[in-house]
Amino acid sequence: xxxxxxxxxxxxxxxxxxxxxxxxxxxxxxxxxxxxxxxxxxxxxxxxxxxxxxxxxxxxxxxxxxxxxxxxxxxxxxxxxxxxxxxxxxxxxxx
Amino acid sequence: xxxxxxxxxxxxxxxxxxxxxxxxxxxxxxxxxxxxxxxxxxxxxxxxxxxxxxxxxxxxxxxxxxxxxxxxxxxxxxxxxxxxxxxxxxxxxxxxxxxxxxxxxxxxxxxxxxxxxxxxxxxxxxxxxxxxxxxxxxxxxxxxxxxxxxxxxxxxxxxxxxxxxxxxxxxxxxxxxxxxxxxxxxxxxxxxxxxxxxxxxxxxxxxxxxxxxxxxxxxxxxxxxxxxxxxxxxxxxxxxxxxxxxxxxxxxxxxxxxxxxxxxxxxxxxxxxxxxxxxxxxxxxxxxxxxxxxxxxxxxxxxxxxxxxxxxxxxxxxxxxxxxxxxxxxxxxxxxxxxxxxxxxxxxxxxxxxxxxxxxxxxxxxxxxxxxxxxxxxxxxxxxxxxxxxxxxxxxxxxxxxxxxxxxxxxxxxxxxxxxxxxxxxxxxxxxxxxxxxxxxxxxxxxxxxxxxxxxxxxxxxxxxxxxxxxxxxxxxxxxxxxxxx
Numbered sequence: 001x002x003x004x005x006x007x008x009x010x011x012x013x014x015x016x017x018x019x020x021x022x023x024x025x026x027x028x029x030x031x032x033x034x035x036x037x038x039x040x041x042x043x044x045x046x047x048x049x050x051x052x053x054x055x056x057x058x059x060x061x062x063x064x065x066x067x068x069x070x071x072x073x074x075x076x077x078x079x080x081x082x083x084x085x086x087x088x089x090x091x092x093x094x095x
Numbered sequence: 096x097x098x099x100x101x102x103x104x105x106x107x108x109x110x111x112x113x114x115x116x117x118x119x120x121x122x123x124x125x126x127x128x129x130x131x132x133x134x135x136x137x138x139x140x141x142x143x144x145x146x147x148x149x150x151x152x153x154x155x156x157x158x159x160x161x162x163x164x165x166x167x168x169x170x171x172x173x174x175x176x177x178x179x180x181x182x183x184x185x186x187x188x189x190x191x192x193x194x195x196x197x198x199x200x201x202x203x204x205x206x207x208x209x210x211x212x213x214x215x216x217x218x219x220x221x222x223x224x225x226x227x228x229x230x231x232x233x234x235x236x237x238x239x240x241x242x243x244x245x246x247x248x249x250x251x252x253x254x255x256x257x258x259x260x261x262x263x264x265x266x267x268x269x270x271x272x273x274x275x276x277x278x279x280x281x282x283x284x285x286x287x288x289x290x291x292x293x294x295x296x297x298x299x300x301x302x303x304x305x306x307x308x309x310x311x312x313x314x315x316x317x318x319x320x321x322x323x324x325x326x327x328x329x330x331x332x333x334x335x336x337x338x339x340x341x342x343x344x345x346x347x348x349x350x351x352x353x354x355x356x357x358x359x360x361x362x363x364x365x366x367x368x369x370x371x372x373x374x375x376x377x378x379x380x381x382x383x384x385x386x387x388x389x390x391x392x393x394x395x396x397x398x399x400x401x402x403x404x405x406x407x408x409x410x411x412x413x414x415x416x417x418x419x420x421x422x423x424x425x426x427x428x429x430x431x432x433x434x435x436x437x438x439x440x441x442x443x444x445x446x447x448x449x450x451x452x453x454x455x456x457x458x459x460x461x462x463x464x465x466x467x468x469x470x471x472x473x474x475x476x477x478x479x480x481x482x483x484x485x486x487x488x489x490x491x492x493x494x495x496x497x498x499x500x501x502x503x504x505x506x507x508x509x510x511x512x513x514x515x516x517x518x519x520x521x522x523x524x525x526x527x528x529x530x531x532x533x534x535x536x537x538x539x540x541x542x543x544x545x546x547x548x549x550x551x552x553x554x555x556x557x558x559x560x561x562x563x564x565x566x567x568x569x570x571x572x573x574x575x576x577x578x579x580x581x
Contacts (some may be wrong), residue, residue: 007168008453009309015411015456016418017449027453030511036513044477052479053302054550055288055528056334063328063396071384075195078346081425088420090431 002032096580097122099573101259102167102315105261105499109156109166116149116166120210123168127212127259130579134235136244136253137500138173139181140213142392148210149397155208158264160340160460164322166209170260172251173214174221175201184297185217185229185247188417188424189442198295199327200264200306207322212260216250219445221271221299222416223247224517227508228447235504236279237576238542242501245275251309252279256543262310262319266296268303269402270496270521273533276309277496277545280535282562282572283309284316287552288528289334291320292327300409303402303525312572313534313562317341328364339556345563350384355489359395362522366499368539373495376536379565380493390492394477399479403515404458404471405526410448411455417443436445450511469534479527486529486551491561494520496533497547504547513572524549532558535571 008028014018019027041048073086097119100108107523108114124142131137134478174346176182176194178201197205207210218228226234226249235251236242237257244253248265252275255263265272267285276283284307291306298304308319321342326335356377361370381387393417419425419439426442429435444452456468485492497517507514524531529549536546546565550558 005456007457011453011457011460014460015449015452016415016433016436016440017444018441024497027450030450031453031457033512034403035457036578037515038400038403038458038467041474042469043178044394044397044474046470046473046477049473049476051469052476052526053472054332055302055479058289058332058334060331061328072195074155076421079191079193079195080423081419081422089419090433091435093432 003028003035098126099575100485101312102164105167105515106163110161116152116210117146119166120145120149121214123212123260130257131199131259133240134237134253134257136216136234136257136259137170137213137251138183138185138216138231138250140423141180141211144180145212146278152210153206156450158409162207163318167261168210168212168412170202170212170251170254170263171201172213172217172264172266174217174266174297175264175461176297177211177214179199180211180214182297184221184540185219185231186444186448187230189268190230190424192221194295196295199292199325199329200296203323203325203570205472215254215263218247218249219448220297220410221247221266221268222410222447222451224270224274224514225507226250226275227504228445229253230445233504236501237579238280242503242542243278245278245501247271248309249275252276255281255309256576257312258575262308262315264306264323265309266304266306267525268300268406269525271520272307272309273496273521273531273545273547274518276533278329278501280543280571280574281309281311282313282316282532282534283307284320284532284555284558285524285530286320286531286555290324290530290553290555291333292325292330292333294327294329298413301413302409303406305331311558312566313532314342314345316532317559317563317574336553338500341556341559344556344560346512347560348382349399349561350566352385352491353489354380354387355387355389355390355485356494357390357391357392357395357485357492357494364498364519365495366539369495369497369544372537372539372544373546376565377493383568388489392481392485392523394474394481395523396527397474398478398517400514401471401523402526403454404467405475407451407455408459408468409455411452411459414448414452447511465547475526478523482523482527482529490550491557492549494547495555496520496547498553500539500542500544520547528552530555530558532562534562534565537571
């Protein structure tokens with residue numbers, strides 16, 4: 001399947017990636033190539049098959065509703081780009 | 096020479112007092128220092144930390160509290176979080192990331208007394224089959240330095256092949272332990288999905304990722320796997336089942352075992368020289384009394400397209416956490432939140448990671464989910480059923496690990512699909528969640544060839560047993576590239 005530039009730009013936006021002119025062109029070519037390859041899947045009729053999400057068909061375990069973790073926020077925030085008063089800082093969202 | 100010794104032999108030397116862990120650790124640190132310049136198999140070397148761990152290991156031995164692996168050094172793939180040591184995952188995004196905790200695998204091997212020499216190079220976020228997508232540069236294959244070591248665990252494979260570490264950890268999402276093990280002439284095992292904890296192992300495709308050992312021999316892999324496996328309540332997909340004693344069954348007789356040879360894995364695309372080596376290995380098993388039967392995995396060739404939907408889809412979701420807010424790379428002076436996200440991610444991720452995030456986002460987006468993701472999950476079911484049907488009739492399946500030997504650096508970087516095809520024989524195993532091992536089975540064009548053995552769920556013991564028996568009658572696994580025998 002051939003993707004066009006506008007498809008790729010939309011996917012880039014959803015992926016929160018910025019693509020410049022030349023990389024957008026390159027990405028359009030590569031993604032089209034990969035998607036054509038992926039379309040080999042259509043050769044097989046999969047009607048009636050259950051989609052497989054986990055190889056062991058395991059189900060999510062439940063645990064007691066008790067506190068198991070201690071507070072590590074200080075340690076975790078030591079490696080954060082910008083923190084103030086135990087809050088992660090980002091550029092102003094509301095003017 | 097010490098670098099030729101197995102884990103059991105090193106353990107013996109340590110317990111007999113012939114060498115201390117400090118001496119052994121220093122020996123490997125020296126090898127890394129002198130021999131890794133060309134290979135680039137390490138991202139971080141943990142010299143000071145390793146010597147401290149070695150000292151503690153020696154004290155433990157002196158106090159009589161040692162386990163078999165106490166004081167034996169190893170290297171970790173840089174995808175495993177290691178407290179206090181940079182964990183980059185081969186990406187600029189995590190170039191400044193020092194994990195605040197140890198991955199369960201790291202913790203378990205530490206608890207066994209093993210010493211961390213450093214963190215090995217890898218394809219960025221484990222996305223690649225040649226180790227060329229690493230932010231820290233390509234890794235070279237010690238057998239042919241103009242060739243790739245395979246990927247994504249290319250650094251671990253190259254380091255073990257050059258004997259810069261006695262053993263290393265790796266992870267395998269589509270072949271990332273087995274393919275580099277094959278291309279570098281070492282032994283690498285991908286366990287059953289759920290056998291080894293994924294906690295603290297940076298996620299790429301969560302329903303496929305699995306950590307495992309990369310070693311000189313099957314015997315070493317057995318010891319390492321036993322130490323790193325087991326149930327972990329911190330990993331919601333971990334399976335609560337006791338760990339087998341893999342070392343105990345290594346010498347079991349292979350006589351009477353049935354080996355299935357899938358005809359689809361010996362068809363077009365397989366290098367004839369690689370095919371001959373693999374056939375010779377299969378003949379060796381026949382000599383040992385195993386029965387060979389031809390089997391069919393009719394949908395095997397659909398594993399590749401299904402994988403390139405499932406893995407990118409999960410990757411796009413997993414990698415959405417890298418947003419420049421809580422940890423990792425953040426762009427300079429973002430003007431607003433959107434700019435912060437987009438520039439941090441665009442500047443922090445490399446080309447292959449971006450490609451996979453884009454594919455994943457596309458196949459999960461509105462209107463395409465059923466056509467791609469759901470379809471791929473159904474194919475996954477079909478592929479898994481094919482394996483189950485065959486494994487009801489035979490004990491193991493044997494095939495080449497890769498269609499060719501190590502390819503030249505740069506030869507596939509412009510063609511993503513051709514790069515993806517180097518995992519054609521390994522990917523189905525991940526989709527089905529089965530265990531698989533690659534072991535050295537000779538040389539073609541002067542480069543190593545790998546034999547892949549696939550077993551039923553939780554039959555790692557049988558895979559290791561079969562690999563070990565082969566290694567008792569061959570010496571491919573003991574060969575070291577000339578330059579690294581000093």
